[in-house]
Amino acid sequence: MRCKTCDHTLWNQPAPREGEPRVCSECGAPYSAADFDFGRGKVRFCCPKCSTGYYGTSDKGHLEPAQFDCIGCGTHLTMDRCIIRAHDMAREHEAMQRRELPWLEEGSLGWVRRWWHTAKLSLSNAPQLVPLLSRPPKPMRAAVFLLVNSTIATAAYSGLSLVGLTFGSRMPLALAAVGLLELLVMLGALLASVLAIVLYAAIPAFLCSFLTRKGEPLGFGRAYEIAAYTSGSLLIAVIPCCGPVLGGIWWMAQIIQGFVSAFEGESWIKRFTAGILAFLGFASGVLVFAALALFV
Secondary structure, eight states, rough: OTTTTTTTOTOOOOOTTTTTOOEEETTTEEEEEGGGOOOTTTTEEEOOOOOOOOOESSSSSSSSSEEEEEEETEEEEEEEGGGESSGGGGGGGGGOOOOOOGOOOOOOOHHEEEEEEEHHHHHHHHGGGGGOOOOOOOHHHHHHHHHHHHHHHHHHHHHHHHHHHHHOOOOOTHHHHHHHHHHHHHHHHHHHHHHHHHHTTHHHHHTTTTTTTTEEEOOOOHHHHHHHHHHGGGGGGGGGTTTTHHHHHHHHHHHHHHHHTTTSOHHHHHHHHHHHHHHHHHHHHHHHHHHHHHOO
């Protein structure tokens, strides 16, 4: 149970005063207990006066009935008037209902909406992505998501050049053949760039895949998913002039946050190592592809 604005944990937050909303103790953002879905019977809603606990038994793990008088002290209670605690704080992540990453959801949402919901999430808060990757890894689906983002980013970056090539010539008939050749070369470079970005995510993923989490290696499939699903940051490349640079920097930041979040609950040394390896993987990938661009 984490703040949707700053990702701060919200367990054990004190109950607000009568008539006041619940707010995150870290950033002050308002929230409601009803904003979250809990596992049935895995969350205790405790009376702020006598600490008597009541378990959420609805399909979303909420209190039934929604309001009542405490049997211990008679205080009138609602979910937002309670202190919320996971039944077993050592396994608090299991108190939340399992959610799917939008891109992986099976349902009525079309692929465009599923892509957009995932891209917004990865653009703003990569650590929220990792808990949604709870099923067996599907790196090929992650690669398709990255392929979509890299295509949009690369096409946006090349768009002005294509427009200039198409409409900027003063002698369109004389330069038609040359212009067509340049257009084909540019499209080939666009395709190569898109595929290079898809392969690029494998570098930090490979470096982090050997770190152990809960006694087992993270694995390349899961590591590649983390690197690929943080690529919504590439959409910043649609901003003229400085967009590609800002998009690349933000993607690096999101990749680092994603891998650090993947080792939540592990030692700070392991989380620090994950962040360093993700950074080194990203930076070395930049150098590798820059060198290839110079010699190819």
